[in-house]
Structure formats: C-alpha cells, structure tokens
Amino acid sequence: MKAKSVDRIMTGVIVGIGFLIIALLAALLGYLLIRGVGHISWHFLTSAPESIRSGGGIGPQLFNSLFLLVLTMIITVPLGLGAGIYMSEYAKQNRLTAFIRLIVEVLSSFPSIVVGLFGLLVIVNRFGLGLSLMSGALALTVFNLPLMVRITEQALRAVPREQKEAGLALGLSRWRTITTVMLPISLPAIVTGTILAAGRVFGEAAALLFTAGMSSPRLDFSDWNPLHHTSPLNPFRPAETLAVHIWKVNSEGLAPDAAQIAAGASAVLVITVLLFNLGARWLGRALYRKLTAGR
C-alpha cells in the first residue's frame, strides 16, 4: 500500500475514534439531562427529602455537598500548596523524593471505597469523630491532597527558569522569589487545577458512605451558629451529600417518585460539575490575562 493511502486510512480511524468518544459522552450527558431536567424546580432544589411520600427535594443534600467541598478545600489547599512548593523547590531530587512522588501518585488513584473504609476505621471510630462532615472532609483529603500537591508542583515547575533567576539575581531569598515571582505566574494553573479537584469532591460517593453518613439531621436553616446541633454549619453533624443521596434513593428509596428524584438529582450533580469545569477555565484565563496585562 502506498504511504499516502495508509496515512488517509489511519487518519480516518483516529477521527472515527474521536467521534465515537464524543458521541458516547454526548449520549450519556443527554440521557442524564433529558431524564432529570424536567424534575428540577425551585421547590426540588430547596426542600427537604421525603422518605415515604412523594414530592421530596434535595435541599439539605445540595447544601451538604457544597459545605463538604468548602471544608475539604480548607484542609487541602494550604497543605497541598505547602507540600507542592516543598517538592518542587526545596526537596532534593533523590531516591527518597522519587519514592514519595510514587506514593503520592498511588494515593491519588486509590479506590475510593477503600479510602471510605479507612476513614470509617481510623477517622470515625479511632479518632471518634463519628459520622460527620469533618470525617468526610478528612477522608476526601486522603485522595485530594495528592492531586493538589501534584498540581502545585507541576505549576511551579512550569514557571520559566529565567523568571526564577531574575528574582534570585535581585538578591531576593528563595522564599521571597517563590511567593512574589513564581506563585503569581503559576496561579492560573493552580486555580484551574484546584477547581477541577473540587469537582471530583462533589461527585464522590463511595468514600463518603462510611464517613459523612447516609442521613442528615433536621437542619434549621435559620440557625447559623456552627456549635448548635441542628445548624447547617456544624461540621460535626452527619451529612448526606448529593452523590450519596442519589445512590441511596436509587437503591433503597421508598418514595413513589424515587426514580424521578434520582434522575433530577443526577442532572443537578452533572450540571454543577460542568459549571465547575467551565468556571475553572474561565477563572484560569481571566487570572492569566490579569497577571500578564497588555499582552
């Protein structure tokens, strides 16, 4: 066969695979959205779920998901930034750090159900935090932190060497060079990565079944004192998240409209994650433009 026709055939195959993947994705998204969007209403988004009657909503679950996300990020971002800066700028490149890097990779690809069981045994029982938002946030940290470390490390490594040297050559300490020259330049990449990691938190269910629990106490949305038992802001209360709720309603829901609720909740979840991703891209680009103004 002539090189030209081989080239044409292979190009066709690759384009075909590309279209297949897009079609699969579009079908999946379309299916979820078409089934669910009809069920989404203001009432659905804000009211509490019903266990036996129909007409329940996902209000507390949606709130729990967002709150858990914030809690997880409060723990993950500072730790991840610190570790990422250390790995990229201070750690010696030797066998030990290569080993740490490998562990970090393994940790982030751990099956989430295993992380959930670990959380149940260690965080919930041993540390006595109980089924709570805090336990859930710590469990999610287990596989979100490695991601954050890697994002930070790679973003810092991508800073041009000339920029780093320019800072050092002015007589700045290494730390000042990192905080005032390198971090601003790598910020867009770090922000984008962080938001993508956050999207993963939002969709996680398995690790939360045993750590944050499958139920929510009656929440009093007029009580914002985090120390009160029924306050939505109390981090030590059990909290069923949206993803967990979908799983529960689907597998053991008794309400007559369980299927619609699951479909609606799935659509909300997908839309939220999509918004996260789009937001990440937009914010990353906006930050980049702001930091390199005039170009």
Place this chain on the structure above:
Amino acid sequence: MIIETKQLQLYYGKFQALKDVDLTIPEKSITAFIGPSGCGKSTLLRTLNRMNDTIPGVRIEGEVVIQDRNIYDGETEVEFLRKRVGMVFQQPNPFPKTIYDNVAYGPRLHGTTKKSELDAIVEKSLRSASLWHEVKDVLKKSAWSLSGGQQQRLCIARALAVEPDILLMDESTSALDPISTTKIEELTRELKKSYTIVMVTHNMHQAARISDRTVFFLNGEVVESADTEQLFRAPRDQRTEDYISGRFG
C-alpha cells in the same frame, strides 16, 4: 581590583568545567569573556554572584574575592552578595508586571516602601538605562508590551534599581536585533563610569568594540587575559590568535 579569583575550580558532578582560574577584574571598566560554546565563560560569570548555587551537583574550590571578601567563605549571605552584584540575562526576562513595578520590585522587597522614594528610584534607574524617555508615559503598562530591546534595557534598569556595584551581563544582546544591540552597547559604555561590568559575549567584535579588558577561555581554562586592544592586535597565545582570526569556534 574589585574582583579576584584564586585557583578557582568548578565541577558539575564529575565534569570539571573550570580549571585553575586566576583572574583579576579592575573597577569601573568593562571586562569581556570570550571563547567557543562550552568553554566555561558563562559558568565563571555565574560564580561571581553565586547563581550556580541553584544547580544541583555543582562543587566549587578556590576563592572568589569581591571587594576584599571571599564570597565562598561560608559566611557571605548570598542575598546580600546578589544585591551588590546585579545580573542581566541572555533572554530579556521582565516580570509579567507593569514597567513601574518591574523596576520598583527589588527596592520594594529590600524595604523601600515610600511612594516618593520609589518614584525617584524608578525614574533614576530608567534614565540610567536610557529607557526613561520611551516609557515615562506608559509606566503602568505591562512590561511585556515593550519590544525585545526595550525589555532588555528594562531588565538593566531593574538590576540598577537595587544599587549594585557590579553588573554581570550574560550574552545580553544575543537575542536582540542590531539596532537594539547598538543601543545596549552604548548604554554599557555609559554605565562603566559608575559600575564595574563583566560581560560574556559570543560576538568577538562586540568585545573588541566596547570592552577594556578581554579574557579568552578554552575548555574551562583562561588562555589569555589582557587589555582588549592588545589581545586583538597582538595575542600572545597561538590559540587566541586562531580563535580571533576565525580558525575555530
């Protein structure tokens, strides 16, 4: 003599990049390092402000004495050293900030916070780098909107703003067009009235045009170090003659 190296050896791992370098560099003059690629001229330049510290596996023996102090004595603070020994790189590397902030950057982080003082430093430094008239109305624009030659002069201004005594230039015109190069050369000649300048250049003609002293390197060794005019007119070493007459490199 403001800079003196004594029996300086530098190793990258097992490879010896500088061998027995003994040099003296006089104050308020331009000294040019020339030689073929990989001869160690940039490496030597980067030992003068200890930029090689950032490269893993570098080992240095011998002394580099700057203003009567061995900078490798283990007590010299590298931040303080680099404040006195400024550096301009091969590629213009302004920060992605405004023109003003690029120049004010060093003084700010070294503790100058008053706006009036910073304004004065920025203007003085930009004037010294003969860039003031071109940018005085656009100080708040991004430094990356300038042309390559302007960016390089901005980098010079940025280095001057922390008031060094010595300015190292690492092939600072090799990425620029001929007109920008001429401007930087003129500027360099002007700057030597107040600063000691050490430059690495690939371009022998540039060394001949603007430097007072020239040092020729080959394979990590100093072959010849002399007044520029003498080195180019009557080199003592055969290898120097071969190089400047274009027989290799």
